[in-house]
Amino acid sequence: MRIFDLFEQYDNIEVRKLTRTNVDILRLLDLILDVFHEQYGLDKNEVEEAIHPMSFALGLYHNEELIGAYIFREDDLSFDDLKNHCDIQIDEQEAESLLRGRGIEGVSLAVRSEYKNRGYGKILIEHSKKLNYDYIWGQQLKLLGNLNHWLKRRTHVATYISETSHEVYITVERIN
Numbered sequence: 693m694r695i696f697d698l699f700e701q702y703d704n705i706e707v708r709k710l711t712r713t714n715v716d717i718l719r720l721l722d723l724i725l726d727v728f729h730e731q732y733g734l735d736k737n738e739v740e741e742a743i744h745p746m747s748f749a750l751g752l753y754h755n756e757e758l759i760g761a762y763i764f765r766e767d768d769l770s771f772d773d774l775k776n777h778c779d780i781q782i783d784e785q786e787a788e789s790l791l792r793g794r795g796i797e798g799v800s801l802a803v804r805s806e807y808k809n810r811g812y813g814k815i816l817i818e819h820s821k822k823l824n825y826d827y828i829w830g831q832q833l834k835l836l837g838n839l840n841h842w843l844k845r846r847t848h849v850a851t852y853i854s855e856t857s858h859e860v861y862i863t864v865e866r867i868n
């Protein structure tokens with residue numbers, strides 16, 4: 693399915709929505725494995741676990757090659773749940789306005805290393821705002837050291853310690 697004609701016009705780039713039944717799902721797994729193995733040393737099991745909750749993904753194609761992806765899980769974030777499990781970073785009123793409506797979790801964002809720093813990640817980020825949801829949220833491991841990138845667009849709403857004793861930030865961006 694072609695849903696992003698504008699970029700295709702000048703750069704042979706297309707964004708397509710991929711579901712679990714899509715023929716490209718194995719290419720998606722390969723892409724995430726390659727990127728996260730190279731960047732963070734993750735193995736196949738860790739990658740499969742990371743993308744297990746996927747509801748759908750946006751795939752970024754360059755001349756029919758899958759070069760990037762943004763994986764999503766359909767799920768709302770409840771402020772009451774956050775209060776019970778996390779250290780909250782914002783007040784209740786701000787949380788109410790950020791978390792109104794339907795949310796999705798952005799689970800993984802990846803662009804193949806040979807295509808990085810050309811604005812392709814940004815195409816996926818911008819395209820995610822056209823999805824039919826009210827806010828996108830995500831969980832960022834402190835040890836990845838990338839919170840500042842996410843805070844260009846998102847608000848840091850909470851922090852918790854994972855079962856594996858890692859500090860995790862929860863960030864939210866309204867898209868509607």
Ligand SMILES: CC(C)(COP(=O)(O)OP(=O)(O)OC[C@H]1O[C@@H](n2cnc3c(N)ncnc32)[C@H](O)[C@@H]1OP(=O)(O)O)[C@@H](O)C(=O)NCCC(=O)NCCS
Nearest residue numbers: 727731800801802803808809810811812813814838841842
């Ligand atoms: C993150 C990543 C997808 C960016 O792709 P890219 O094509 O190089 O990105 P672009 O050149 O389009 O830059 C887009 C944005 O990515 C952001 N970005 C760069 N590295 C990032 C990172 N590690 N985490 C989150 N965002 C990042 C930048 O802030 C930039 O924002 P700006 O243009 O508004 O300043 C790519 O570097 C990648 O695959 N990294 C390895 C996997 C990863 O760390 N994913 C994020 C955690 S899930």
